Amino acid sequence: xxxHLLRQAALPVATDSTPTGVTxxxxxxxxxxxxxxxxxxxxxALVVGARLPSPALAAGGAPAGIVGPADPRPHLxxxxxxxxxxxxxxxxxxxxxxxxxxxxxxxxxxxxxxWAQMRGAFAPADSKLYGNHFFGIQxxxxxxxxxxxxxxxxxAGAAARAMLVATAAARWNVPVGEVTVAxxxxxxxASKRSVAFGELAQxxxxxxxxxxxxxxxxxxxxxxxxxxxxxxxxISKTDGSAVFAMDIRRPGQVTAVLARSPRFGxxxxxxxxxxxxxxxxxxxxxxxxxxxxxxxxxxxxAIKGREALKxxxxxxxAETRGTDQMLAxxxxxxxxxxxxxxxxxxxxxxxxxxxxxxxxxxVFPYLAHAPMEPLNATVALNADGGCTIWAGxxxxxxxxxVVAHVLGCKPEQVKIETQWAGGxxxxxxxxxxxxxxxxxxxxxxxxxxxxxxxxxxxxxxQGGRYRPLFLHRIKAAVDANGAISxxxxxxxxxxxxxGTPFExxxxxxxxxxxxxxxxxxxxxxxxxxxxxxxxxxxxxTTLWWRSVGHTHTAYAKEVMIDQLAKAxxxxxxxxxxxxxxDHPRLANxxxxxxxxxxxxxxxxxxxxxxxxxxxxxxTYVAHVAEVTVNDKGHVTVDRVVVAVDCGxxxxxDVVTAQMExxxxxxxxxxxxxxxxxxxxxxDQTNFDGFLPLxxxxxxxxxxxxxxxHERPTxxxxxxxxxxxxxxxxxxFALTGKPxxxxxxxxxxxx
Amino acid sequence: xxxxxxxxQERQVDVPEDMxxxxxxxxxxxxxxxxxxxxxxxxxxCTVHVDGAPTRACQTPVGSLAAGAKVTTIEGASxxxxxAVRAAWxxxxxxxxxxxxxxQIMSAIALxxxxxNPTDADIDAAMDGNVCRCATYVRIRAAIKDxxxxxxx
Ligand code: FES
Ligand code: FES
Numbered sequence: 001x002x003x004h005l006l007r008q009a010a011l012p013v014a015t016d017s018t019p020t021g022v023t024x025x026x027x028x029x030x031x032x033x034x035x036x037x038x039x040x041x042x043x044x045a046l047v048v049g050a051r052l053p054s055p056a057l058a059a060g061g062a063p064a065g066i067v068g069p070a071d072p073r074p075h076l077x078x079x080x081x082x083x084x085x086x087x088x089x090x091x092x093x094x095x096x097x098x099x100x101x102x103x104x105x106x107x108x109x110x111x112x113x114x115w116a117q118m119r120g121a122f123a124p125a126d127s128k129l130y131g132n133h134f135f136g137i138q139x140x141x142x143x144x145x146x147x148x149x150x151x152x153x154x155x156a157g158a159a160a161r162a163m164l165v166a167t168a169a170a171r172w173n174v175p176v177g178e179v180t181v182a183x184x185x186x187x188x189x190a191s192k193r194s195v196a197f198g199e200l201a202q203x204x205x206x207x208x209x210x211x212x213x214x215x216x217x218x219x220x221x222x223x224x225x226x227x228x229x230x231x232x233x234x235i236s237k238t239d240g241s242a243v244f245a246m247d248i249r250r251p252g253q254v255t256a257v258l259a260r261s262p263r264f265g266x267x268x269x270x271x272x273x274x275x276x277x278x279x280x281x282x283x284x285x286x287x288x289x290x291x292x293x294x295x296x297x298x299x300x301x302a303i304k305g306r307e308a309l310k311x312x313x314x315x316x317x318a319e320t321r322g323t324d325q326m327l328a329x330x331x332x333x334x335x336x337x338x339x340x341x342x343x344x345x346x347x348x349x350x351x352x353x354x355x356x357x358x359x360x361x362x363v364f365p366y367l368a369h370a371p372m373e374p375l376n377a378t379v380a381l382n383a384d385g386g387c388t389i390w391a392g393x394x395x396x397x398x399x400x401x402v403v404a405h406v407l408g409c410k411p412e413q414v415k416i417e418t419q420w421a422g423g424x425x426x427x428x429x430x431x432x433x434x435x436x437x438x439x440x441x442x443x444x445x446x447x448x449x450x451x452x453x454x455x456x457x458x459x460x461x462q463g464g465r466y467r468p469l470f471l472h473r474i475k476a477a478v479d480a481n482g483a484i485s486x487x488x489x490x491x492x493x494x495x496x497x498x499g500t501p502f503e504x505x506x507x508x509x510x511x512x513x514x515x516x517x518x519x520x521x522x523x524x525x526x527x528x529x530x531x532x533x534x535x536x537x538x539x540x541t542t543l544w545w546r547s548v549g550h551t552h553t554a555y556a557k558e559v560m561i562d563q564l565a566k567a568x569x570x571x572x573x574x575x576x577x578x579x580x581x582d583h584p585r586l587a588n589x590x591x592x593x594x595x596x597x598x599x600x601x602x603x604x605x606x607x608x609x610x611x612x613x614x615x616x617x618x619t620y621v622a623h624v625a626e627v628t629v630n631d632k633g634h635v636t637v638d639r640v641v642v643a644v645d646c647g648x649x650x651x652x653d654v655v656t657a658q659m660e661x662x663x664x665x666x667x668x669x670x671x672x673x674x675x676x677x678x679x680x681x682x683d684q685t686n687f688d689g690f691l692p693l694x695x696x697x698x699x700x701x702x703x704x705x706x707x708x709h710e711r712p713t714x715x716x717x718x719x720x721x722x723x724x725x726x727x728x729x730x731x732f733a734l735t736g737k738p739x740x741x742x743x744x745x746x747x748x749x750x
Numbered sequence: 751x752x753x754x755x756x757x758x759q760e761r762q763v764d765v766p767e768d769m770x771x772x773x774x775x776x777x778x779x780x781x782x783x784x785x786x787x788x789x790x791x792x793x794x795x796c797t798v799h800v801d802g803a804p805t806r807a808c809q810t811p812v813g814s815l816a817a818g819a820k821v822t823t824i825e826g827a828s829x830x831x832x833x834a835v836r837a838a839w840x841x842x843x844x845x846x847x848x849x850x851x852x853x854q855i856m857s858a859i860a861l862x863x864x865x866x867n868p869t870d871a872d873i874d875a876a877m878d879g880n881v882c883r884c885a886t887y888v889r890i891r892a893a894i895k896d897x898x899x900x901x902x903x
Pocket of ligand 1: 786
């Protein structure tokens, strides 16, 4: 997600890997921008921040220099407290991907802290201080968080360490060079003295921030890339104490649920709220542009009140087609050329002389994100005309701007208290702050108390912002040597960037980059390539969904590749390896997964392996799936082997967990996931219709990480794209039939 | 007034009898460890124990609880099995977003309490009602086996 934005705002990269090169990384930064921030907070803590210059942020005038204790903004990354805890402020949302743990690991490494003393907390919303260098505003997404914070947090950790060392050296009256740090203890060996961080923090905070700090070489890491660090949330999420937005309880708060149009694009025509108001405990009913809000003293009552509403909807601008009709319309469109996303060579000529031609049509359904914690946010209006929001906030920068517009205040008057988020998969990051804007609109209209807006699961499943429905038509030619001489691909599906503030950046010449990523830029060499795109509009709202365009482009590509391998009479792994000669990192993960999975070794009857390999978000992943198809044609995924190269791994166990989860995510939706519409109304309402992956569906998963010291890239999304096509290719190996329509349940395979 | 016993404490709540136990816990008693995920007994996020039996609180009207019924939530789960399950969860870093995990742990405690040597099929049967959108199932399975082993030992 949004990694295209990354290319737009290229990060100034520190390319150090040796201690001497590190200061170089700092030297490259203009001194005025090297705004290490520091304050001796009231607690007497040492607080250090390090910021890299960002072209996107600089445009907005990022503050530079030292901000002293008189400035209460806690715009900092590291807080070392007298109680000897080290708290890392995370500017990124943790929605399960473990980023709080990852960011703390980076700081702890350079600080030489003891893992047991590390803590995590969410930074306040402030795009100037905590902006994502790739987006220009504060926000999490596109598997960017580690890559984004890698430099600034190493520098923050190293700067804090240097200040602790200087403080100890002065206290003991010994040379700085004789002072060492390990596991949270500062020592002087010759005099056998040592002191904990916490005892130095107060004095260290009085020192100037060092302008040049040495960063460690990868070979000296003791925490980064090492096993055995528990997640920082592993206890609070097992005893019920972790606080999610859903658990926020502000004094006097009321609960709101919102009745929205059952058809996308519908609006309220008339409301009879008499029965709703008569429900005991219902406080108010507000008819608003976003729907009809029922405000009650608790969630259950609000839901009961909403059930009692009688609303007539105006569907004149609504989507009234069903998905079958939409797909039929897409097929008609696919008969016509679309906006050109890639065009090289002469496809028509190549097909005319092709040895073997394969054609496929792929259909991908709408999919809901359905994060486990339904969307919700609490908004309290503040006396200054602004507000405070408690939410699993993922796009703080957007939310501040949108809510400021709603309330008529300045974005900085919109305070956000980011909470642990119960999943997102892209859903909590929207270009118009949808559910948070709703909460602000309701809070403003109600005006009397903090409002907690709760979406029910039905609201979520029927509430849109889906992975778009997509149709792909691919025709490709392969020669006897296994070379792909021509590839023509037509893609039809809604653009979720159109009409948003990101449109200008993301849509070029009618092509939404997120619709064609993974297809128009595929790694396999094709001498004659033509990819084009139709983006038919619909009032049905759509959004990025864990791994975005790659959710469909990688599937279509990898299932097509297996068909081409078969047409050329080649083994699927050997066929790919031959094509990936110029892509060593892809070839490497492919070989690794194939080796570990025992590719080529015999399996019992009814079982087969399938493979897929893909790059997304600058991370390279291969899956090999071992699958059974029984005599009824039902598919069981028995075992999955994943190989991943995401550069320098920060937390191996967290990356492994992301690969396990992404594998389940990809396979679960491929098996049964679909959102369909009849006459414009969503057919599924809850988990009894939008069927999630369950325990008995989950294969064994083995994850193999490539040992690398390349710059770290992302891990949250890249495990998704190859999981489903690996399964489909195993089914293809068994049945000879490529699975071209998702989900598998459509074909009676589960 | 309805009286219920939660984690060994008697509580009184002034709510309609048909209010689900889930909302009584979360909104009336401010015990937010028990989660709302679907409201229709399809996800297990709201799993609590009623007299030791795993129960979907979202589909349990508070008035339907038998007099003296003992409700146990994630906050109050204790004893040898509960400790073993929690320890296994922590040892294997099962959690991702964590939102489903109260329910997963309550279901797992109930399973291991009645079966200290669960097979994969036993685990599937006991845990299929607990959805994890982060798909932490591989580790949940491993943690249940780990906990069962330490209970056996
Ligand atoms: S909330 Fe009770 S089972 Fe989902
Ligand atoms: S850990 Fe996120 S839903 Fe289970």
